Structure formats: structure tokens, C-alpha cells
Amino acid sequence: MKRDGFRFRYAPSRAVAWLPAAVLAATSACGSDEAPAQICDVPYFDCDGVCMALGSDPDNCGACGNECPAGASCVNGACEEPAQGGGGAGGTDDTDGTPAGSGGGVLDCGGERTMERCDGVCVDTRTDPDHCGKCGKQCDPGRACAGSLCQRTCLEGLTDCAGSCVDLSADPLHCGGCGSACDPGRPCEEGACGCSVAPSEDIGTVAPQQVTGTTRDAADTRALSCSGADTPDQTFLFTAPSAGTYIFDTLEAPFDTALGALSADTCAELACNDDADGIQSQIFVDLAEGERILVVVSGASGAEGDFTLRLTQPGPVMCTPTALEPVVPQTVTGTTVGLEDSVSAECDFTSGADATYTFTAPEAGAYVFSASAPGEVILDVLEEGTCTGKSLGCENAFSESTVMAELEAEETVLVAVSSPGRSLRSFTLDVFKAPPCPGQDLGSTVPQTVTGTNEGLSDVLSACFASTTGGEATYSFTAPNDGVYLFDTRGSSFPVLMDLRSGSCDGDFITCADSDVTAARTTVPLSEGETVVIVLDTEGETGTYQLEISEVPCPLIDLGSTAPQTVTGTTAELLDLLEPSCGYSGGPEATYRFTAPADGIYTFDTEGSTFDTILDVRSGSCAGPSLRCNDDVDPSGEVTTSRVSVLLSADQTVIVSLDSNSTSGEYMLSVAQQEAPPCPLIELDSTVPQTVTGNNEGYPDLLTPECGSGSGGEATYGFTAPADGYYTIDTAGSSIATILSVREGGCGEVETDCVDGGTASRLLVWLDAGASIVISIDTDGAEGEYALHVGQFDGTGTCDAPVELEPVLPLTVTGTTMGSLGAKSASCGGSLATEVIHSFTAPETGTYLIDTLGSDYDTVLSVFDGDCSGEELECNDDSIWDDGGTSELSVELEAGQTITIVVDGYERSSGPYELHVDIEP
Secondary structure, three states: OEEOOEEOOOOOHHHHOOOOHHHHHHHHOOOOOOOOOOOOOOOEEEEOOEEEEOOOOOOOOOOOOOOOOOOOEEEOOEEEOOOOOOOOOEOEOOOOOOEOOOOOOEEOOOOOOOEEEEOOEEEOOOOOOOOOOOOOOOOOOOEEEEOOEEEEEEOOOOEEEOOEEEOOOOOOOOOOOOOOOOOOOOOEEOOEEOOOOOOOEEEEOOOOEEEEEEOOOOOOOOOOOOOOOOOOEEEEEEEOOOOEEEEEEOOOOOOOEEEEEEEOOOOOEEEEEOOOEOOEOEEEEEEOOOOEEEEEEEEHHHOOOEEEEEEEOOOOOOOOOEEOOOOOOEEEEEOOOOOOOOOOOOOOOOOOOEEEEEEEOOOOEEEEEEEEEEEEEEEEEEEOOOOOOOEEEEEEEEEEEEEEEEEOOOOEEEEEEEEOOEOOOOEEEEEEEOOOOOOEEOOOOOOEEEEEEOOOOOOOOOHHHOOOOOOOEEEEEEOOOOEEEEEEOOOOOOOOEEEEEEOOOOOOEEEEEEOOOOOOEEEEEEOOOOEEEEEEEOOOOOOEEEEEEEEEOOOOEEOOOOOOEEEEEEOOOOOOOOOOOOOOOOOOOEEEEEEOOOOEEEEEEOOOOOOOOEEEEEEOOOOOOEEEEEOOOOOOOOOOOOEEEEEEOOOOEEEEEEEOOOOOOEEEEEEEEEOOOOOOOEEOOOOOOEEEEEEOOOOOOOOOOOOOOOOOOOEEEEEEOOOOEEEEEEOOOOOOOEEEEEEEOOOOOOEEEEEEEEOOOEEEEEEOOOOEEEEEEEOOOOOOEEEEEEEEOOOOOOOOOOEEOOOOOOEEEEEEOOOOOOOOOEOOEOOOOOOEEEEEEOOOOEEEEEEOOOOOOOEEEEEEEOOOOOOEEEEEOOOOOOOOOOOEEEEEEOOOOEEEEEEEEOOOOOOEEEEEEEEOO
16 A cells, blocks of 8 residues: 555565554554554654664664664564574685675675675665665665665754755755755855855955966866866956056966956956957956955966966056157167056057157158067057157067158157067167158169178168068159169179069158078069159168169060061060069060051950960050950950950050969960941040930940959940039949949040949049040940949038038938049048038037947048047048948037037948947036
């Protein structure tokens, strides 16, 4: 039968005789509903809540608490003295004296009664929870074993909570009572939720301070949410000396750290950071006076190593630069260890201590500031000699950073030296007067040779973008006529780095050559009167150099005006002079001049050549712009000969360059002529605004726009300006991606403007009254419907007519800089790009956040006080939060203050933008 969840089992008749009367009464009433509830199965009986075997337990023999004399056993509820002699239970066998029952039998085990040998160890199976009643029988965790029976009750000191035996004094899920859980990460100590500071190193109440430590061979004692499991750590106990914000960082650690702060009272996590700058960590913690925290330095993903933990407090940044003597040259050494981050470097967004100096120019001129140290070095030179002045130049480079600044006599600048995210234990700062650049004007003489030595020359420029260079010599040269010029350093005693720049020492980079296997040499096509600066630099070597300048014949052969015609030859012995616009330098080329005998389409091809050719057709001379270029007739590469067709006017001269990327061989060049279709195809009225639509399916592909491949057929329109002014030309509403270009005069002329703007390309051009242009709507191969709109520009988005923004917050506006004017430049870029000007009046006093996040191109953002003529307040090129090139800045404004917001582009970038304005909460 079953009652209260337990089964009653009737003992054999021989055991009934010794059962207590109460038990006998209970068993005789088995069929009665009045039977008392039992907690133990027969033959076990309840002795103060513990089930005991009264028939065999010598401590409770026949009745609870009835203990048999020493050495006696309990048999059928009665104590019996042990039998004399060597036989029977508890003796040894007759052969080797091994205790009987070694696999689990009852034996003396050193004089202790009723013990069993389990796996070679004597245990009391009456009380052992791992061998309860027999070897290997384990009780549930926390459950007691008594009378060889696993108890329903828990071991002493444990409490039954929902079926589990727990220690209410230490279990964080049942702390002080069942179900009373501590907060996550907070331990239970003596029945109350708390936290132990051990193990930790007490660093007291000092702020600021630096302490060193290591996680090598350390244990994982603290769980941080940002470091992962099984990561060694070291803990520091810090007590806040006063209420405030405390900053902890490991920015000087050489391994990937994780940093956390826990409450010393509750172990609750207050802050945690894995990567604040690179692989190092930084946390900010607000503390009350006397509040204790545990600062845990751990490693991300199991990393470990030595570290420096730095503790600081934010406060007014003290800008106390050291004044340098107004003399040059001079050299100073210093360190940034223990210093503040007093300058926000223009070329770095990380936080790092900096050393600051003021320097006053003794006379007007260009001054060079050079900082060197192991690792990355940031050098920023700021005007007005203050930590908040506008940057005159900033460089972040490995080992050495250099900035050159033009200064007036008695002008003072501030020089800041730092390193991203770490302190510099030592650095060297050199200040000297920059030599004239270029150092010598070579005029227009060709050929000519110049020699010299770089011994003692200043290292001001870095040729070929090399990170570390020696002193350099600089020369300017002006082309006497259109042609290709060779610059050669053969005869130099050291490997030369040579680069050419346009116009001046800080002009646009043209090309670079270095002395790898042979002497550095390069050829550059130049127009008559065009000036270049030649920089002769080194990787650090000193010696003598030699520079030869000569003009290379280009073109080699004049084809005259005959079409059709075919010429043959080989490029094996020719020079590599030109770089094709649809390939790269590497193979030598043959160059030909051809003059169109009449208006028409002229086709040049290299069918029959023995190598992979490239054809590039240039306007006028070898230095002229490319009109059309082709690498392979078959884009799949199965046919590697080339073919281009260009629309030429009668007597128009072109240069045909037969080139290759790397090979040379025998070639065949053919010229053919065919009658040209009308170009432009359609003449528009001289009225604005006007809109036309069309479909380019089946149109010939005659023109190549500079801003795209233009492999599709183009539609061409002629337009004559009715009056002086700016005209807008766009393809908004087209179903295909368009390339829009403009040529002044005719189809055979060089482009004056071009944009690849998708389905809404847009250009803004100035036209005099009566000026005629050809508008080309081209594609990269797509065919479909297009729309063309021509209108007169109303000036919206310029300084004279800015876009007026509503004084509501937050504010978002959209637009495009494509086809706008490029009249306003910002200090941080945008001098070549078009921009849109906005006017905004602050509705309240505060810090305003302005950004172009979400824009589709590389923006430059600037803010001017008042109108366009006002002082520039802020400027930003790239946001640190977005690698797509969008911009953001903040500016302090008074209620009612009007500013001009300029959305510009990096270099020549333009496109759709989003402008957001909000106030900091």
C-alpha cells in the first residue's frame, strides 16, 4: 500500500517479534484510514526526524538511543556480545589474513565496528554520504547519510530550498533565506549580500597616481563583462579622497587590456571597457567622498602582461608651455610622462599627454619644427602661441614628424609634442630655419646637368612619401615647349629618391622614382611654360648626386594626314615615356602624330600586333590630355589588340601612343576614316529653362568623358547661351546612370567639365552670351531613357543667397553639392570642391552639434560667424565615428547668433548630403 508518497513494506515474520508496540500498532492498522503518517520505510524508524535501522544499528538497537556496549553488535533489535574465535563476520580468511568483505563486507577496520572497505578505504556506510548503506551509493548533494540511509533532511548547516540543500550564509541565490538572491556579481557573506576586497592591492586615496602591475601567471579572480572568462587579472583597492569623476586607464600597456571598476561594498560592476584607444582601455567613474572601489586590470581574450595603471581626475586643463629661446637652430629634449592632454591635435583624435613650447620667430621666414622619438610622434604647431590656437600644420608619423610654417618676425607659435594614447618617455625637438625651396631655379635649358652634395642639407620634405628621409636638394625647371622631359640621377653616389611636384615645393605630387636596381629616372610630359619642382632625397645616406634633364623626342613619327594607312614596327628598343590613361607605365611605347584631313570619325587599331597593346589618343601633343584610350578590344581579354574611334575636326592634330603595361614586341597600327554622324545630334533652343527626353539605344560611342569609361553610346546636344551667367545642366529623372560632360565649341574639343552622378548628374557652367557648348549624355554601357534639363542658376546655396535654415531643433536638411559653385574654402579642406552655403540662427544659448553623417560622399564641414566674411569658428574633414568621410563639429552659440554653415567636399568630391543640427542636452 502507499501513503503520503511513501511505501510501507512488511518485514518478515521473524522481525515482527521485536518491533515496538507503537510500530506493531501502526502495521496492524494498515488497512485503517486512522493510521499515522510515516516518514521512514520499514524496517527503518523515525528517531527525532532521522530514519534508523533499529534492528541492526548498535547505537539505536531496538529503540531510539539504545546504545549497545562496546564491541557488541545489534541483531534483530538486541545487543549481542561478539563470538569468541577467529571465524565469523569481521574475521579474516584462512589463507592470507585479508579482511573478509574487502569488496564491501563488514569488518573491524582497525577496531572500528561496522565499517566497510570501499575501494581500499575503510568507511562507515551508516553515515558516509558517498557510500551510504553500501559502497558507491551517493546521496544527493547536501543530503545526510544516517543508519545507512540517505536522509530527506540536509546536512547540518544546510537548508532545503526548493529541493536543494544550500548554505544560507554563503549562497548568493539564497542569501539569509530561501529565494533571497543577491544582485549579479555580489557575493553572500555570513548570510548577507556583500563583497570581499581580497585579493587586492590597496593604493590608498592619492589622485593622480600611477601604479604598475602584471597579470602574468595571475588568477582569474574577478568577472568583468568586457573581458570574457578565464582571463588573469590584478585588482587594486582605491578610496576616493573627495567626490568627483576619476579616470583610470592602461594606455601605456603593451598588450590588449580590459579595465573594470567594481563597488568594494557590493562587487557590482560600475564601469568596464575593452578598447578605448587601440587595444588599451579607459574608464570614467563618479565617486562619493570615501567611496571604495575595486579597479580590475584584466586582458581581453586571455591576453596578459605588464601594465601601468594611471589614475587622474578631469579638471581645468593647465596650458603652461615652456618658452624656447628665439634662436635657430636649437634642439631640446623632453618627456610627456606625467603631463596633461592640453592640446587637441589636428591630426589625431586620441587622448595623450603632450609637452608644449612657445617659439617666437626672430625674423620672417619658413621655420621647420621636427620631433623624433621611438614609436609614433604627433607634432602640432598652433598660431598665437596658445593651446587653443588654429593649427598651422600637424603630422602624425612613425619615429619623426615634421611641420614647416611661414612666420612673420616676432610671431609666436605653440609647439605640442605627443603620441597617440601613450606617454613619450623621451623625445627630441629640433627648430631651424627652412632653406629656400626650391633651392635653385634651373630655368628652361635642355639638356643640362647639375651636381651637388646632400651633406648638411636640411630634412624638410619627404620625397616619395617616405617616412624617414635625409636632407634634400630642390630645383625648379620650366618646360621650354610642349614635350616629354627625362629626369635622370645616374652618376649619383647614393640611391636617390626623386619626386616631381607641380609648380612649387608644396604643389601637387606628379610622380616618384627611386634607385632600386638602376638610378632613379622618370619621364614627364609637360606643356610649354609649365614648371615643376624636383626633390632629390635619400633614405638617410649622404654623398654626391647628379641630375640630368633632357627632352625626349615625342612623337617619334609623323603619319601626316593620310587615311586609310597602316604602319608596322617594334617597341623593343623604345623608351617608356608616357602613362596611358587606361593603363599604367611599364612598357615602352611608339608615338605617332596624325592630322585629320577632314571632319570625320577616325579609327586606330592594333590588329595584327604580337603583344597585348594599349592605344591612347592625346590632343595636340604628348603632354596633351587623353581624348580616348583602350586596352583590349574584347573586355574578356580573349583579344588583346586595341581599337579607339575619335571624332576629329579637319586639321585637328592628335598623338597616338601605342603602349603596353609591361611587354614589348612587333606591332601593326592601322588608321581608317568614316563619315561622322552629326555632332551634336540635336540643337537646342537658346531658351531657359527647357527639358528634353530621349533614349540612347543604338547611339554611336564616339566620345570618352574624363570622369567615366563612357563605353555606352552618347546623346549630344548643342546649346547657345542667351545671356551672360551661370547655367545648370542636369539629368534628374533619367532611368539610367548618366555621365554628363560639356565641351566648348564642338564635339572634337576637350571637355571643360564632367560629372558621373548616376541618374541625377548635374553641372554648373559659366557661359558668355552667344557662347556655344556641346552637352554629352553618356553612360558606362547602359541603354535607356534619359532626361536633360537646362536652366539658369538663381544663386541658391551661395554666399549671396544662402539656404535659410529654420531655427528649430533637431534639424535635418538634405541637398547636393553636385553642380554648385566652388567659391568658399575652409581651413581643413574643400578648396577644389563645390559647396552649398546655409544660414542658421541659434534659438537658444548652448553647444550646437553639426554633422553630415549619412551623406553619400567625402564631406568637409565648416562654420563661420555671421556671413561668409566672418571668422571661421570650426572646421572638420572626417568624423572619428564614421570611416566613410562624413564630418562633424561642435560650436558654442549665443541665443540669436547667426552662423554660416558650409557643406563642402574633400578635394573635388561632391554629391548628395545630409546636414544635421542639434543642441547638446
